[in-house]
Amino acid sequence: MHRSHRVAGALVGSAVGDALGAPFEFGPAGRFTARFPVPARGAKTEMCGGGSLGWEPGEFTDDTQLALIVASSLLDRGGLDEADLFGRFVRWAKAEPPDIGNQTRAVLRSGRPWNVASAEHFARSGHAAGNGSLMRTTPAAIFFSRAGTETTTDAACRISALTHGDPAAGEGCAIFHELMRVALDGGDPLAAVPTALTLVADEHRERWATVLAPSWTPAEATESNGAVWPTLGQAMWALRNGRDFAEVMRLVIDLGGDTDTVACVAGGLAGAMFGMGGIPSRWASVVHGRVPGHGDKVWRVADLQQLAAALDGGAQQNYDPGVIPRIGPKEVLPGIWAANLDGARYSDTDFAVISLCRLGEPFPHELQRMAYIADNEHNSDLDVVLADVLDDMAALRAEGHRLLVHCHGGASRTGLVFRAWLMRTEGMSADEATAHIADRWPHLGLWNASFTAALAQLR
DSSP states (O other), rough: OOHHHHHHHOOOOOOOOHHGGGGTBBBBBTHHHOOOOOOOOSSSOOOOOTTTTTTTTTTTOOHHHHHHHHHHHHHOOOOOOHHHHHHHHHHHHHHHOOOOOHHHHHHTSSOOOOTTTHHHHHHHHHHHOBHHHHHHHHOOOOHGGGHHHHHHHHHHHHHHHTTTTSHHOOOHHHHHHHHHHHHHHHHHHTHHHHHHHTTSSHHHHHHHHHHHHHTTTGGGGOOOOBBBBHHHHHHHHHHHHHHHHHHHHHHHHTTTTTTHHHHHHHHHHHHHHHHHHSSHHHHHTTTOOTTTTSSSBBBBBHHHHHHHHHHSSSSEEEEEEOOOOOOEEEEEEEEEEEEOHHHHHHHHTEEEOOOOOOSSSSSSOOOOEEEEOSSSOOOOOHHHHHHHHHHHHHHHHHTTOOOOEOOSSSSSHHHHHHHHHHHHHHHOOOOHHHHHHHOOOOTOOOOOOOHHHHHTOOO
């Protein structure tokens, strides 16, 4: 898998986990599966919103808000500037965010300087090993991952210490950074646990080894998952037992308790393992939120993808191509239409839109799914993405929605999905499906050999 898919998956996956878990925060175990016993792929999905704070469907919480502050400071300052980052945290806390952890609130509203505030709080309270620094550390783990173990784990501890004076909180972040570094390089973070354990203090190693052991289960936790040890332990347990990103999310949210944070932590690692394409588009498409005290920008999946690339040393590209000549919409198959980017953007808003290219902003349509497919040879997870798209299309069609499938030019990616749809629903061969679509959609593009090869793997 191309590294860019893992990097995007890590940042988007953490935000998706946060938003997915938010409505179930501090609830009992098993509530997620009780509400959604099977995948919800129609107009209403598992991104249900609600909870004690009334989150919108797909809205992320303080976990991602703080993560975005970390990311912005790292990029603006060209590295870790603790005074700058702490100042940004304080500005956020003063803006009265709807959700803020007790320990983080106490430190950021203490009025004390950045280099003493958390230490003084820890000295007074003796309680500072919460998961509030672990939940926000994915952007830093991406940013420092190329610099190696020593640099990334040092940064993890220093960023954690801005609000969490207990070294154990920093150790959890350091372990996470090292596991993320391994995952982004294409390695197995589960296999890297023994090495990561060498990064913690001798007196704490046994406690960390216990919760990160392959045999450990959440039933063995000795404290709530608001603490750093069970949070990381539960995330790793779900990674060991989940077959894909969606199952990892189901497992951790079903544990109950601090569901948004545990799913956020697990989502970052699962996103790095399974890649951006492994995150169900019905979840990624609706994730969004603002950062109190830091402007009115609404962050969405395209923004997170761009930010992830910048954190990994790439260009923070603008994916909005401007206005292009419209093609379509045209009904190619019964109830399923085709278009290019602006043909879809300016179409009737009662379409359920399936977008196969990156967008600057989502469309005004009430229903829109954005799949992660690049028109190149880097889609190692194309079979997973294609199956996800087809399953969503089937569910939406079953509910009576008109579907509009598009990519930038309406050619290659759009043609891939139409051909795959015919193969799945009509039992056609790849050649038969190609000929059928070519007769009805003259813009069909067949230049991407990896797309045609993917049809042979269609499930």
